[in-house]
Each structure stands twice: as structure tokens, then as C-alpha cells.
Amino acid sequence: MSIYFAAGSESTELSAAEAREGIVQGLEKLGRRERVLAIPPDFTRVHSGSGDLTRYIWQYYGSSLTDILPALGTHRPMSPGEMTQMFGPVPHALFRLHDWRNDVVTLGEVPGEYVREQSEGALDYAWPAQVNRLLTDGKFDLILSIGQVVPHEVIGMAGYNKNVLIGTGGRLGIHRSHFLGAVYGMERIMGRADTPVRRVLNFASDRFLKALPIVYVLTVVGKNAAGALVLRGLFIGDDVQCFEMAATLSLRVNFQTLDQEIQKAVVFLNPQEFKSTWLGNKAIYRTRMALADRGELIVLAPGVREFGEDREIDKLIRRYGYCGTPATLDAVKRDADLAGNLGAAAHLIHGSSEGRFTITYCPGHLSPGEVEKAGFRYAALNEMLERYKPEALRDGYNRINGEDVFFISNPGLGLWASKKALAKHA
Numbered sequence: 001m002s003i004y005f006a007a008g009s010e011s012t013e014l015s016a017a018e019a020r021e022g023i024v025q026g027l028e029k030l031g032r033r034e035r036v037l038a039i040p041p042d043f044t045r046v047h048s049g050s051g052d053l054t055r056y057i058w059q060y061y062g063s064s065l066t067d068i069l070p071a072l073g074t075h076r077p078m079s080p081g082e083m084t085q086m087f088g089p090v091p092h093a094l095f096r097l098h099d100w101r102n103d104v105v106t107l108g109e110v111p112g113e114y115v116r117e118q119s120e121g122a123l124d125y126a127w128p129a130q131v132n133r134l135l136t137d138g139k140f141d142l143i144l145s146i147g148q149v150v151p152h153e154v155i156g157m158a159g160y161n162k163n164v165l166i167g168t169g170g171r172l173g174i175h176r177s178h179f180l181g182a183v184y185g186m187e188r189i190m191g192r193a194d195t196p197v198r199r200v201l202n203f204a205s206d207r208f209l210k211a212l213p214i215v216y217v218l219t220v221v222g223k224n225a226a227g228a229l230v231l232r233g234l235f236i237g238d239d240v241q242c243f244e245m246a247a248t249l250s251l252r253v254n255f256q257t258l259d260q261e262i263q264k265a266v267v268f269l270n271p272q273e274f275k276s277t278w279l280g281n282k283a284i285y286r287t288r289m290a291l292a293d294r295g296e297l298i299v300l301a302p303g304v305r306e307f308g309e310d311r312e313i314d315k316l317i318r319r320y321g322y323c324g325t326p327a328t329l330d331a332v333k334r335d336a337d338l339a340g341n342l343g344a345a346a347h348l349i350h351g352s353s354e355g356r357f358t359i360t361y362c363p364g365h366l367s368p369g370e371v372e373k374a375g376f377r378y379a380a381l382n383e384m385l386e387r388y389k390p391e392a393l394r395d396g397y398n399r400i401n402g403e404d405v406f407f408i409s410n411p412g413l414g415l416w417a418s419k420k421a422l423a424k425h426a
Helices: 016-030 043-048 050-064 080-087 112-118 133-137 171-184 196-208 240-254 311-320 325-334 342-350 368-373 381-387 419-424
Strands: 003-008 036-039 065-068 104-110 127-132 142-148 214-223 229-237 255-258 262-268 291-301 358-363 396-400 403-408 415-418
Touching: 003 016, 003 240, 016 050, 016 214, 016 229, 036 050, 043 050, 043 080, 043 142, 043 214, 050 065, 050 080, 050 142, 050 214, 104 133, 104 196, 112 171, 112 196, 127 133, 127 171, 127 196, 171 196, 171 342, 214 240, 229 240, 240 255, 255 419, 291 381, 311 325, 311 342, 325 342, 358 381, 415 419
Parallel strands: 036 065, 036 142, 142 214, 255 415, 262 291, 262 403, 291 358
Antiparallel strands: 003 229, 104 127, 214 229, 396 403
């Protein structure tokens, strides 16, 4: 159990050369390896810095890097253009496709008693530790799990073993972990490194992943004073200490605490990154603890064309909409399809304001009827882009037409919460 490289602070801006040198220093300590698997995030984490790090790893190992398995989870496969944009010259022939419904093995189970304890009695199912069978069958002498640590709605802080157990995980593991987080409560989870979902994954790691030669390569990314994305931290290690170091820094870099609640927020979803509400609802998750009761959230979503990236989940979202916790839990009891897709049920809970504030979606490719049936208000994208010009706004408060509007240019980069909400959910 070791830390092979660690560097970062709130003011650090690691250059490409420094990040590459950090990778080299860390890998040198591991010694010679003959068969290496890299598990980076997919294009939904294009801003994580993981694409560059994967490229440095490929340059270091050469032909010994035999496979790259993006941690897709339930997301759509990356297109060739997305691969090139994120990973540069890394050969597409190295990439493998994760099939979360079929291509997995179960390494063991976290007992139902432990899940019941973590859920405070709300759930009592066992949790299967599932991974893509490539991890167990590929005869690797090194598996590099690469990813960003940032506040997250399901597990508290993304990264570490989530990349393996969820990103390359299977149907039951994904569904049951997401539902555990939703039932326990997002406000009690987001921005915390120690949560019920994380404890379940750590339980599984300690018992079922030890036989696999996994080393974690974790980044912390933030914006500098000029508004440019910079690498604030890089941590390489093979145990939970590596994650804890990154999570501590991420909370200082990515978590913004506000003295007052936000009355109106406008969130922009980059069309290259956000094509579904499954991803785009980060605009809701990451701001819900900052928005005031009867506040207003406007989501500018030029690339959004669907609800779920998975066809079956998309149908369930369209059937029920983002109807809040009580209605969703009732639907789980009545509908076998939804009960069999607990990750979708969790997403429906996450995407609702529970009636506390309004959500107006302005998608580029969904009709007013589709948006309103899903439980949101609708506004025409062009009209709202004219009123709230993303290119002219700065992150934080802006004065627009006589009112204060809080603007967020990318909700995937952080978490926003008022002091009042933090006190309430402490």
C-alpha cells in the first residue's frame, strides 16, 4: 500500500510537462510491467485531464499498454472523433468497449446486512462487486484506473474505486449503488468522501479487488483566475489514502459555499459534453443545495436530444418524468420495469427539485411536450440564449436586466451550496 506520486494545492497549476513527469515518476516506482490495462473515464469526463494522462501512459509503456477500457458505466460508447479529441494520437485499436449488461463477472457480494446498516434500514439487498471480465481474464500485471476526484451526487466524491466498480461494473451493481445513494439522500452525500455508497465500494475493494494489480491515477481540476481549466493536483497510489488526499484538495478547489441562497441560476451545458438529461441534470444535482425555496433554475442545453443514454432507461424517464422521491418510490413498488432499473429510479429522484424550486429546460433537440411531460418547464433555446448570453457571462453573479443571476458555465466541475443548506444537512 503506497503513494507513488502526490502533488497539488489550491493554487497549483501543473503544466503538461509537469503532469507527464509526475506520471513517469510514479510509474518508475512500480517497476517493469509487461501487460498493462488503462481504465480512463469516457468523454463525459473530457475535462478531467485523464485523456492527457492516458496518452502519457501510452507513451511510457509503448506496446506493453495492450488495452484501454473506458469506464463507460451506462453511457453511450465514444465516437472516433471523441476518442481523438480526448486521447489525441493514442491508437483507436487499443480501445475496448464495456457492455454493462453482459460483459461482466461478479467477484463477490457485500452482504445485505451491511447495506442495511449503511442505508439506515431503508434497504436490505446484497451488493454485487462486478467488473468487466477483461480485468480478470486479461492476465494484466498492472491495471491503471485513471480519473478525476470531484463532488458527485451518487457517491459524494467521484473517482477511486468507483471508476472500476461502477464505470466497468454491471447492471445490478450500478442500479443498486445509485439507488442506495438516492434513498439515503443527495444532500447528505454530495461533497463528502465518507458516504454509505463509498463504504460499500470500499468494503468490496478490500475483499474482492485485492487480487487485481490496480493502481489509481487521480486528478483534481479547477479554474484559475483567468477562467482557464488547470490541473490542481495529481495523485498516484494503490489504496484509499491516495483518494483521500485528492478528495481533500477537491473540496477546497471544487466546492463553493455561498453566504446567501441563489434566487435565479443559469447553467450552460456544453453541447459537445452534454447530450442527455442523464448527464445534463448535473445542472440540478450540483446546484440544488444553493438554490432558494421558490428559486429558479434555467438550463441552457443546446446539445440535449434525449433523456437516458440507454434506450431502456430513456423509456422509463419518459414514462414517469422527474416526479420527486415519494412518487418515484411508489412507482418502484408498482412497476417491475422500474424496479428492475433502480439506477433509473435514482436518477428520477436526483433530477427533481422535490417541488422546492422551478427548473426550466431549454434543449436544442427536445420538444416542449417532451420536456413538460418529463416534469420540467420549457423555454425556447434561442430566446434564452439571447437573454442570457453564456459567452458574455462570468461564473458567479451577473447583473442582467435589473436582476442578479448566478451563472455556471460547467456544472460538472463543482458543487455549490449555501451555508444554510450545509447547516441543515450537517
